Amino acid sequence: MSQSIxxxxxxxxxxxxxxxxxxxxxxDPGGDLRILRLTMADEKKLITRIENISSYADLKHIEVRMQAxxxxxxxxNPGSREVRTVRGLNIQLVERPGLCRKTRQSIPAAVRRCLEKNPEIVYAILNASDLLGAA
Incomplete structure (x- = not known):
């Protein structure tokens, strides 16, 4: 480890x-080490926070905070076919060095559980993607 963290x-x-x-x-001397801040305990807190999201605005806020x-x-994103359920949405994390395989699975799973509890967020996602149009 060549860097002091x-x-x-x-x-x-x-x-x-x-x-x-x-x-x-x-x-990597120029590597972005921010992802390594997500310890196992912090990941559990993040998962709990994601599962308790109650609005589209809150979901967008969490997305911005995770990226920052x-x-x-x-x-x-809506799937390539019809979106009849939450399973029709593509929920994923962009690949990057340092992002654990378990994290790549657990965060999208937490988002999916949140969306299943709050269908109005799914409608807002579809509306933001202009799938509902003026419906």
């Missing part, structure tokens, strides 16, 4: 269990 970082995954390239990121503080880009 002034904050606690996420523990490394067991060998072969993840493809996050954490070591490569730590050894951690460099995580959350993408929520």
């Amino acid at each position: 002034p904050f606690p970082i996420r523990k490394e995954c067991p060998p072969g269990a993840c493809t996050c390239d954490r070591d490569g990121l730590l050894n 503080q951690l460099g995580i880009v959350l993408q929520i």
